[in-house]
Amino acid sequence: MTLLPELPFWAEVLVFVASAAIIWVAGIWLSKYTDVLSSRLHLGQALGGLILLAVATNLPEIAITYSASASGHVDVAVSNILGGIAIQTVVLVALDAFGVREKRPLTYQAASLTLVIEGAVVLAVLAVVVMGTQLPADLVFFRLSPDVVLIAAVWVAGLVLTKRAARKLPWTGNGEAPDSQSRPRGHSQEATASKAKGTSTVKAVAVFAAAALATLVAGVLAEESGTAAADHVGLSGVLFGATVLAAATSLPELSTGLTSTKAGDYKLAFGDIFGGNAFLPVLFLLAVLVSGTSVLPGAHASDIYLTGLGALLTVVYMAGLVFRPAKQHARLGIDSIAVLVLYLAGVAGLIALSG
Numbered sequence: 059m060t061l062l063p064e065l066p067f068w069a070e071v072l073v074f075v076a077s078a079a080i081i082w083v084a085g086i087w088l089s090k091y092t093d094v095l096s097s098r099l100h101l102g103q104a105l106g107g108l109i110l111l112a113v114a115t116n117l118p119e120i121a122i123t124y125s126a127s128a129s130g131h132v133d134v135a136v137s138n139i140l141g142g143i144a145i146q147t148v149v150l151v152a153l154d155a156f157g158v159r160e161k162r163p164l165t166y167q168a169a170s171l172t173l174v175i176e177g178a179v180v181l182a183v184l185a186v187v188v189m190g191t192q193l194p195a196d197l198v199f200f201r202l203s204p205d206v207v208l209i210a211a212v213w214v215a216g217l218v219l220t221k222r223a224a225r226k227l228p229w230t231g232n233g234e235a236p237d238s239q240s241r242p243r244g245h246s247q248e249a250t251a252s253k254a255k256g257t258s259t260v261k262a263v264a265v266f267a268a269a270a271l272a273t274l275v276a277g278v279l280a281e282e283s284g285t286a287a288a289d290h291v292g293l294s295g296v297l298f299g300a301t302v303l304a305a306a307t308s309l310p311e312l313s314t315g316l317t318s319t320k321a322g323d324y325k326l327a328f329g330d331i332f333g334g335n336a337f338l339p340v341l342f343l344l345a346v347l348v349s350g351t352s353v354l355p356g357a358h359a360s361d362i363y364l365t366g367l368g369a370l371l372t373v374v375y376m377a378g379l380v381f382r383p384a385k386q387h388a389r390l391g392i393d394s395i396a397v398l399v400l401y402l403a404g405v406a407g408l409i410a411l412s413g
Contacts (some may be wrong), residue, residue, distance in 0.1 A: 065283070065286070070283045070286045070287040070290065071287050074280055074283040074284045074287060077277070078306040080272055080273070081273055081307065082309040082310065084310075085118075085313055086313050086314070086317075087265060087269040088273060088310065089310065091266040092110060092115075094257065094266075095263065096111070098262065109217070112334060112337040113337075115311060116338060117277065118280070119277070120344065121276075122280065123138070123344050123348075124278075124348055125277070126281050129282075131281075131285060132349055132351070133299070133358065134281065135299070135341075135353075137296040137297075137300040137304075137361060138281075138300070138304055139339060139341055139342065140338075140361055141301060142307060142308060142335075142338055143180070143335045143364075143365075144368045144404065145304045145308050146304075147368065147371040147375065147397065148371070149308055150164060150327075150331055150375060150394065151398050152315075153319045155388075156389075158324070162386070163378070163390065163393070164327075164328070165393055166383065167238055167324040168324035168379065169234075169235035169238050170235060170238065171227055171229060171233030172233055172329075173325065173329060175223050176332040176333060176336070177372050177373075177375065177376040177379070179212070181372060182212050183212050183213055183340075184339065184372075185369075186208050186212055187354065187365050190203070190342075191354045193352070193355050194352075194355065195352050195355040195356060198346070198350070198351065201350055205354050206342045206343040207343070209340055213336055213337060213339075213340050216336055220333075238324075238325075241323070280307070285298065296360045296412055297360075297408060300360070311331060315327045335368070367401070370400060370404075371400060374393055378391060378392075
């Protein structure tokens, strides 16, 4: 069942653009009230708070994964998830260019061992994704396949390690780099929660629920209208899902990231991107549940290519967090420049692969 009737091409494009705009606006409210509810429910940086944040910031991808899997467009769901990891990593380039106030690159300001661990969790999850593509397609039990269960388990284990690292690491300065951001990670969230003290918890829940519903509906409409428009112009579902659709669903991360960096909370902005990227492959579990088939063994060569691209971009930023380039070039750190060049080259390769 679909929400949209058959529409002319111009109407499909209009619906897609309107859906992207709703995702952007609703994402801002979701982010704000996620901070408020985490504070009111005393979740903070606890495991429950991290899970709430991961789900809230990835509601567009959740909606698209469900819609695409239910309508038989599993390839769109897979490419949107894996392409989303790559393009959300590129969001850090935009934050480096437009969000950093000091004359130092983003990785210089955000550097900490905790973020390197979060990047390692992304790599671990992507490694399981590649492993899953090699399993037999009929390995499904109770509408679940072992690869997606392992992905979810690795993600949860990564959350536990991240939470433990945030408390204490056996390193000088608890793994925090000297001369990085002066205030602790998450101070911008506390400021948001503090400003909303006059807002009742009931109102916070209502606004959060309304924004979540708007995001879910807009996500489904974006998938349906975008896929139909892509078919009209002969664009493959894989290429569309990995580029245009992934860019649209990354708008909330861009908005919330700019809010964090402009408040000087560079570690939070970085952590939200790595955290969201680690969560995205967990949505393969939803795709298997909805479709009833093993998703990863049917992955295209382009999907494995996107997995490698996402891992490569993550490694570049992990290296940046360790080496901390201090000079800016056109307002960007050398690591951000490398990520941008690699992503553009990666998209060119994806076009050649899909052609």
